[in-house]
Amino acid sequence: MSRRKCFFGCEGKLNLFASPKEESTRQYWIQFLFAGQQPTVNWFLCSRHFSEDAFLNRAQYEAGFSARLLLRDGAVPSVKGRVKESEALASSSQQTPTTRYRHIGGQTDPLPTVSVATQFCHQMVSVGTQLSYSTLKNHVRSKAVQVSMCNTAGTEPSQQDTRLKLSSTPGKASAPSLGVRPAKRPRLELQEEEEEDEKKCSVNAQPHDSTNDLDDSPSEMSGMESTCDYTDAKYIVFESCLRDLFQTCPVCRWECVVQQRSLGTFVSFSQRCPNCQYTRKWQSQPIKMNTPVGNLQMSAAVYFTGASFIQMEKICKAMNLQMFHYDTFRRHARMFLEPAINHKWKTDQQKLVEHLKEKDKIAVGGDMRADSPGPTARFGSYTLMHLDSNNIIDVQLVQSNEVGGSSNMETEGLRRGLDFLEAHHLNVDYIVTDRHAQVQKYLKERNVEQYYDVWHLEKDLSQQLENLAKNKEYLVVRKWLPSIKNHIYWTATASKSGPEKVAKWKSLVNHLQNIHKHEDPLFPRCTHPDRVSRDPNKWFQPGSSALNKVEKLLLDKQILRDVEKLSHDHQISSLEAFHSITKHFTQKNDVLSFIGRLCRLYLAAMHFNENAKRDQSTSLEGKAVYRIMFPNCRTGQYITNPIQMEPTFQYVSDLMKLLFKKIFKDPTRYIEDLNKISIPEDRWTQFERP
Incomplete structure (x- = not known):
């Protein structure tokens, strides 16, 4: 076996290094030694052909604490030619310059002369x-x-x-x-x-x-x-x-x-x-x-x-x-996004509360949206809206297992929302809700005046009348459906007095028979001019089965009590529009955690509040623009809805700025605020995991 030697023939005490395994470094060694020629087998270089910073333990080796020099990964030679031991020592102590060459197109050109120690x-x-x-x-x-x-x-x-x-x-x-x-x-x-x-x-x-x-x-x-x-x-x-x-x-x-x-x-x-x-x-x-x-x-x-x-x-x-x-x-x-959403919503909510404190009393609307239809809903979100400005005041997320079932989520959400208003010293004049029986009982116990949304009553009555009109004997009922719907809204908004609302509502039965004089002293006669029609098919015949069915439905005791409490000023149609917005942020079939769903509800509230007062779009001539919609394609009836301006997303820009300017630098305080939210246990924790 031949004795290892330096490629340049250096003599004396040598530290020899074989070619590196890393391919890119190896190719540089070959180019440095052979200048593009075919390399030989088993060649080595000594430590005299490397700069000082090419070694890991140069100081320890010179001090005698290490027996061998160790070459750094990726180190390449920098000195060509045979170097004696005395020249190597002089180069190290006196910083004598060395010469490097590069091979380009078969010519060898010297590179700039630079000190080994000072690079x-x-x-x-x-x-x-x-x-x-x-x-x-x-x-x-x-x-x-x-x-x-x-x-x-x-x-x-x-x-x-x-x-x-x-x-x-x-x-x-x-x-x-x-x-x-x-x-x-x-x-x-x-x-x-x-x-x-x-x-x-x-x-x-x-x-x-x-x-x-x-x-x-x-x-x-x-x-x-x-x-x-x-x-x-x-x-x-x-x-x-x-x-x-x-x-x-x-x-x-x-x-x-x-x-x-x-x-x-x-x-x-x-x-x-x-x-x-x-x-x-x-x-x-x-x-x-x-x-x-x-x-x-x-x-x-x-x-x-x-x-x-x-x-x-x-x-x-x-x-x-x-x-x-x-x-x-x-x-x-x-770590960042949910703390940012929570912080911005709480800040915006506090500003809205401070603005509402300037008013003596406020009118609010409340309604719940469940995450899935039927009694199997896991989450229910109850929302309180300021009806004068259409701004969302508060959103409460309730999990079904913390209130004993999904049927109790609406009452619990309403209680938490009213507690929030009282804690911030906001006086509620009245609240407009649907006709939920538990909500009626709770508001009566809490001594809060309640009114019913007209749309919910109209929806229930219309469904029953449509089921009745499916019978061929009651086709006249279908002709009167639009008039009955309009009469519900006219009754609610015509007067604030409950007894007067009932009197106007009862007048609908006389209208069905083409009778415009009434026995009620509060409403003895219709205010519109008499219009006598000679077509008997347009009216209900006295004593007919169709008239008896409709009269029994419209004059039901529960219906009359609900008509008396219909809201005369505000409705919660805007709250239903907010529920449509939440469908984009929280799909009912999405599997989200409690905090994840709550933060997305906050995002929906921020989006809705920012775009609650959008103006109606206009044409080039300055005329208001509407769209024609067919809510019920079976009947062919259409409605016209105003087209609003395009929504804005300034809240997204504000969240981005909050994220990168503040929270990203130090999220500790914002995470602590988010951790203060009480999170109920998941429903499956009560069962043993198999």
Whole structure:
């Protein structure tokens, strides 16, 4: 077995190093030694051909604490030719310059003479600058791109950690999250999968979950922090187009070693030329506190607009658009998004309460919406609205198992809402609700004046009359359905007095028989002019079965009591419109946690309050615009609805600003406020898990 020797024939006490296993570094060694010729087998280099910073333990070795020098990963030789031991010592102590060569087109040209101990590094950081003409091939302007370049002669850069660790949450404040142990903060880390090639190395990383402490984050992340704002415009860029920017060295036109790292919507490229040692780093989005801003903003955009992450993920997968996992989205929601929503809603609610305190008494409307039809509803949300301004005052979310069943959720939600108004010293003049029996009993016990919404009564009566009109003998009932509906609204709004409402309601039976004089002293005669029709088929015949059926239905004792309490001034149609808005933010079939559903209800309330007083759209001539709708296609009857102006989404911009300006920096206080909300136990906790 032959004795190992240095490739350049150096003599004396030597520390020999074999060719590295890393392909890109190995190719540089071969180019440095053989200048493009066929390499020999079993060749070694001694420590005299490397700069001082190429070793891990140079100081320990010279002090006698280490028997052998250890070469850094990725270190490359910098000194050619045979070097004697005395020359090596002199070079180390007196900092004598050395000469490096580069091989281009069969010619060997000397590189600039630079000291081994003192390395020259020219570094530029440019924001909103132009990339090199050689890199871009054509003159292309790069906007808001940070580029870091380092041209090094006489040495190689120090060891670089090829493992880039990125966290989905920032490195500040170990605040407790909802249902998560606060001991450690969740992190995401990149693992690289290397693809070896003769001239280039491309590393694609896939994210995975880990629970490393934030203190373990590499110092490399501090250099990648940037000042780009979250309001910057974003674009969809293909990976192949990005790679074209980094494949060729802008200095010597050699093909570079390119490392790619990705985490969700984030991607970064590290470029290094094996010939002239030109280096550059580029990232697709700013990083703040170890978190890519684009990932967090994507989660915020999905949540704040009431969209579904599952649907968004399907869209991204369909076009191969890189996206982070659902666990990351939920981590963003717990740590930042839900605290932001809760804080903004409480702030807006407090401003509305302070404004309503200026009034002596307020008229409110209340109604509940369940998360699923029937008695199996898990959640019920009760909403209180200020009827004069159509603003949502309060939203209470009730879980069925905490009140003994879904039938009790509406009463409990109303109680919590009224307690909120009393706690903030708001005096309720009256409340408009539906005709729920438990609500009637509770408001009577609480001594709160109650009125009924007209639409709920009209809906119940219309359904019964339509069922009656299905019989061929009662076809005349169908002709009178529109008039009976209009009479209900006219009766409610014509007078505030309950007995007068009942008298006007009873006059409907006389109208059906073409009689316009009444026996009631409060309402002896109709106010409209008499119109006598000669067609007997338009009227109910006295003593007929159809008249008896309709009269029995309209003059029922319970109906008369409800008519007496119909609301004369305000209705809760706007509250029904709010329930339609909540369908977008909280689908009935969505599986959401208690806090998740509550925050989405807050978003729906913020959206509704912002757009509650939209003006009606007008044409170019200044005329109001309407749309024709057919609510019941079977009858062919249509209605006209005014078209309002397009809604605004200023609350989303406010939430984004709150998130990145305050909560993202230190979410501790906001998480503590969210944790103050009482969360009931899930229904299945009472059963033993198999």
